[in-house]
Amino acid sequence: MIHNLVGIHETVDYRTDTQICLYYNDEYENYPPHWHTSFEVIMPVVNTYHVACGDCHYNLREGDILIICPCMIHELFAPPTGERIIFQPGLSQITIKELSLITSIISPCLLITPEDYPQIYPEIQKLLLEIKEEYFSFAVYAEASIFSKFLEILVYIGRSRQTFNHPNTDLSYSRQKEYVEKFLFVTEYINSHFSEDLHLEEIAALAGFSKYHFARLFKQYTDTSFYKYLNQKRIEHAKTLLLDPQLTVIEVATQSGFSSLSAFLRMFKQLNKCTPTEFRNMYDENKTSRAAEQKTPVLKLND
Incomplete structure (x- = not known):
């Protein structure tokens, strides 16, 4: 398949x-x-x-x-x-x-x-x-x-x-719609700026909430925490960058928005159960194996 x-x-x-x-x-x-x-x-x-x-x-x-x-x-x-x-x-x-x-x-x-x-x-x-x-x-x-x-x-x-x-919410329909629009804007902003140095307080202010209220609402509307959502976007991008052998792991971490290599390694392994180097090696090993298979001559029975 x-x-x-x-x-x-x-x-x-x-x-x-x-x-x-x-x-x-x-x-x-x-x-x-x-x-x-x-x-x-x-x-x-x-x-x-x-x-x-x-x-x-x-x-x-x-x-x-x-x-x-x-x-x-x-x-x-x-x-x-x-x-x-x-x-x-x-x-x-x-x-x-x-x-x-x-x-x-x-x-x-x-x-x-x-x-x-x-x-x-x-x-x-x-x-x-x-x-x-x-x-x-x-x-x-x-x-x-x-x-x-x-x-x-x-x-x-x-x-x-x-x-x-929101099983027992007291919010009016208009307020719920307003909140959904705000969090659509927030997630779209994160998707476009995840490689930058984003912080909870900054994004909460952008949405017009205190950081505590924002953190609670973000969890309600996305089913995950702000930092987990942000890090998932960063790691998704890092996976695509790791396919480029010209980039070092440090460069991948930096271009994905991580301020330190240790934070990148920890988060990558947490989400993928392997290190960035192991992830890249799995890609390289299979690529090499496939290339070798293609170069292997086929012996005919009458040779």
């Missing part, structure tokens, strides 16, 4: 002239630790499936849905028999400001089951099955239809988490 893996970086094999890839996979094959810039959605249809992402291991039952965020290292383990949908949509060319908020809610991944998400699970499962049918239909405007359905899945998740984080 993984066709373009260099080290642990996968270049998703999108359908020609699109940013979508879907497999109805029945292979008895495990896939080593890897990451890519697309989302990944996995749903076993027949039998179970095991996924490791970060510190978490997920034993997916038939119908369970796991959504993995872009740039997250994960590993896949298949049973001897089984079938599953593996969908990889790339949203890099779609500019929607709410995506950052929803991605932070899902990050690093989100398991959606009938028990944990009874109100939205049926709709999300239905949309995923429709995506599969649309993908293999080769119909006109299939890509647009598929993206619209995936974005609808993200909206269901975002709105359900918003309700979960």
